[in-house]
Amino acid sequence: xxxxxxxxxxxxxxxxxxxxxxxxxxxxxxxxxxxxxxxxxxxxxxxxxxxxxxxxxxxxxxxxxxxxxxxxxxxxxxxxxxxxxxxxxxxxxxxxxxxxxxxxxxxxxxxxxxxxxxxxxxxxxxxxxxxxxxxxxxxxxxxxxxxxxxxxxxxxxxxxxxxxxxxxxxxxxxxxxxxxxxxxxxxxxxxxxxxxxxxxxxxxxxxxxxxxxxxxxxxxxxxxxxxxxxxxxxxxxxxxxxxxxxxxxxxxxxxxxxxxxxxxxxxxxxxxxxxxxxxxxxxxxxxxxxxxxxxxxxxxxxxxxxxxxxxxxxxxxxxxxxxxxxxxxxxxxxxxxxxxxxxxxxxxxxxxxxxxxxxxxxxxxxxxxxxxxxxxxxxxxxxxxxxxxxxxxxxxxxxxxxxxxxxxxxxxxxxxxxxxxxxxxxxxxxxxxxxxxxxxxxxxxxxxxxxxxxxxxxxxxxxxxxxxxxxxxxxxxxxxxxxxxxxxxx
Ligand code: ADP
Ligand code: MG
Numbered sequence: 001x002x003x004x005x006x007x008x009x010x011x012x013x014x015x016x017x018x019x020x021x022x023x024x025x026x027x028x029x030x031x032x033x034x035x036x037x038x039x040x041x042x043x044x045x046x047x048x049x050x051x052x053x054x055x056x057x058x059x060x061x062x063x064x065x066x067x068x069x070x071x072x073x074x075x076x077x078x079x080x081x082x083x084x085x086x087x088x089x090x091x092x093x094x095x096x097x098x099x100x101x102x103x104x105x106x107x108x109x110x111x112x113x114x115x116x117x118x119x120x121x122x123x124x125x126x127x128x129x130x131x132x133x134x135x136x137x138x139x140x141x142x143x144x145x146x147x148x149x150x151x152x153x154x155x156x157x158x159x160x161x162x163x164x165x166x167x168x169x170x171x172x173x174x175x176x177x178x179x180x181x182x183x184x185x186x187x188x189x190x191x192x193x194x195x196x197x198x199x200x201x202x203x204x205x206x207x208x209x210x211x212x213x214x215x216x217x218x219x220x221x222x223x224x225x226x227x228x229x230x231x232x233x234x235x236x237x238x239x240x241x242x243x244x245x246x247x248x249x250x251x252x253x254x255x256x257x258x259x260x261x262x263x264x265x266x267x268x269x270x271x272x273x274x275x276x277x278x279x280x281x282x283x284x285x286x287x288x289x290x291x292x293x294x295x296x297x298x299x300x301x302x303x304x305x306x307x308x309x310x311x312x313x314x315x316x317x318x319x320x321x322x323x324x325x326x327x328x329x330x331x332x333x334x335x336x337x338x339x340x341x342x343x344x345x346x347x348x349x350x351x352x353x354x355x356x357x358x359x360x361x362x363x364x365x366x367x368x369x370x371x372x373x374x375x376x377x378x379x380x381x382x383x384x385x386x387x388x389x390x391x392x393x394x395x396x397x398x399x400x401x402x403x404x405x406x407x408x409x410x411x412x413x414x415x416x417x418x419x420x421x422x423x424x425x426x427x428x429x430x431x432x433x434x435x436x437x438x439x440x441x442x443x444x445x446x447x448x449x450x451x452x453x454x455x456x457x458x459x460x461x462x463x464x465x466x467x468x469x470x471x472x473x474x475x476x477x478x479x480x481x482x483x484x485x486x487x488x489x490x
Contacts, residue, residue: 006032008061011095016057019090025050030199032058035175042176042189043199047325051147051177052087059143059175060092063119069100071120072141072168074161076151076298078103078124078272079279083301084147085122092120103127105272112136125152125160132167140169146192149178149185150318151298158188165192180318211328213359215313215338215348217437218428223311223339224252225423226364228259230309230337231289232421233370235377238282239307240290240297242314242323252291252311259422266292294319303329310338313347317354342429345441364428367421378412 003016003024024032027045034041035058045051055073063070073088075081085101092099100118102111104127115121115137121128131137144165146152152161174193178185189196218226227241241256243249246267253265264278264287275296281287283302290297294314305327314320327334338359340348352359365373398407429437 001029003057006036006058006061008057009095012057012061012091015091015094016053021053025054026201027051027199028054028057030201031055031175034197034199035059035173036061038173040174040193040196041199042178042193042196043201044178044181045199045201046179047148047322048329049201052084053091055145055147055175055177056084056088056091059145060088060095060097060120062143063092063095063097065096065119067117067119069115069118069121069139069141071143071145072139073120073122073145073147074125074128074152074164075122075147076124076155076157077295078105079275079296079300080148080298081122081124082276085120087301088120088122102131104130108136115139125157125164129160129164132164139167142169142172144168144172144174146174146176146178148298149176149188150180150182151322153182153184153188154318155295158184161188162191179321210331210333211324212333212335213324213338213357214335215340215359215361216364216428217342217345217361217434218339218364220341222427224255225427226339227252227309227311228256229364229370229421229423229427231261233365233373234307234335234337235374236288236307238285238288238290238302238305239309240292240300240305240323240326241309241311242297243291243293243311244314246293248311249291249293256289256291261289262287263289263291266290266296268293268295270296294323297326298322300326301329302326304332305329306334308334308336310336313338313340313344313351317351320351321355342437342441345434345438349438349442361431361434363430364426366425367423368425370421 001024003013003021006024008016027043027049031041031043031054035055043051043054045054059071073084075084081101081103085099088097089099097119098114098117099120099122100111100114102115102121102123104124108131111127112131115131121139121141132139146161152158174196176185176189176193176196216226216230231239241252243252246269249265249267253263256263264281266275266278270278278287278290279300279302282290292300308324308327310320310323314323324334324336327336338348348359395407402410
């Protein structure tokens with residue numbers, strides 16, 4: 001199936017081509033025809049599956065572009081509002097469809113001006129309710145979309161949403177998107193949708209199989225060391241580290257900065273401007289590592305996030321799914337890495353069951369293994385390098401005085417010497433202990449007692465067994481450590 005099969009308006013079709021979308025995603029295949037036929041719809045699909053285009057393309061294809069607000073999209077967070085707005089703008093600009101983004105924490109005036117010129121309003125519930133209730137805006141959208149509906153309910157926006165609908169026309173087409181379908185969502189759907197069609201992308205299609213899911217078992221006090229070691233080993237181009245609390249974000253930002261990484265924190269207390277600046281820096285590569293809470297990173301759509309780290313395992317499976325969905329976007333592959341303490345192994349097992357995928361456990365690499373990995377990457381980089389005339393000249397000159405081994409040694413020391421892996425050699429538990437602990441945890445299911453006396457990390461005898469070689473191929477990515485702050489890690 002191709003996008004041209006949908007018979008979208010030529011300007012919209014052109015924008016799809018310009019965006020480089022080759023083939024509709026599963027949710028797009030199912031949803032776009034239904035929306036074009038005018039049905040209400042409730043769609044279940046996980047994050048990163050292309051929901052924005054699934055509602056945006058057909059909706060915009062049907063719009064008149066008469067200057068009134070024809071479409072309203074309600075989303076849970078400011079970040080998401082900006083992202084969805086950007087994406088819709090990209091698809092609609094050829095057809096002359098403007099978008100306005102509406103969220104709290106900024107002045108009303110400009111937002112209201114923008115709404116007056118827009119065909120599509122993308123809004124968070126709180127501010128939208130404000131504007132409607134106070135009569136500051138009046139809109140008559142024919143299309144209404146609730147995006148990430150489960151998130152909005154989780155964030156406590158049910159009342160606002162119900163209230164917003166009292167200001168909307170009865171004659172409308174309503175679309176609801178949600179990653180999960182708890183009862184509260186079904187109930188809401190009954191209230192706001194008319195004879196809806198259902199789209200559900202089955203689990204195997206929903207779970208992004210391009211995300212490799214790994215977990216490492218560490219003692220509580222080893223988390224920081226484990227994180228640094230794994231980042232050194234994986235050498236991510238861009239990664240997001242998830243924490244449970246703001247306090248933890250702040251502490252980790254300080255810790256990682258001291259270790260010489262280019263990091264930035266993202267949490268709910270940040271000023272709107274500051275958040276925007278930070279997110280832009282992350283998108284453009286000025287920052288490699290984002291340390292964030294769930295709420296702050298909800299829906300964040302940054303391409304090229306190669307790794308997601310869970311500093312702690314999230315409390316529930318849905319957060320886990322949302323978190324790991326920050327990588328492997330737009331058909332790319334990604335890695336999700338979770339640090340767990342022995343006590344949290346049960347949570348891992350529960351999440352595996354809920355999500356319907358299996359995570360792989362691995363052992364944290366030793367210093368030597370990280371170093372070897374780096375050497376492999378270096379060799380891969382060298383192999384890819386175009387040899388220039390200048391280099392040939394240089395070798396010719398050096399060859400007069402030096403033998404080839406010395407030349408190699410010189411070059412290697414020039415490129416390579418800026419990383420030395422720090423920390424104790426063995427971090428975390430070995431595979432045999434992990435297997436044993438999983439077995440015990442599963443036996444003890446529901447048996448309440450957590451506080452068993454598993455010693456103080458003396459789990460490692462000589463039995464650290466490697467899990468199948470790990471990934472050695474190495475991501476060539478950045479030139480060595482050049483994108484880190486000053487070489488403070490020597
Ligand atoms: P969701 O809302 O389901 O989390 P998005 O709509 O944000 O997902 O899409 C995720 C990413 O995938 C975006 O960067 C988007 O541009 C891209 N994308 C969406 N549909 C396609 C497609 N058919 N082909 C290629 N990329 C796509
Ligand atoms: Mg989305």
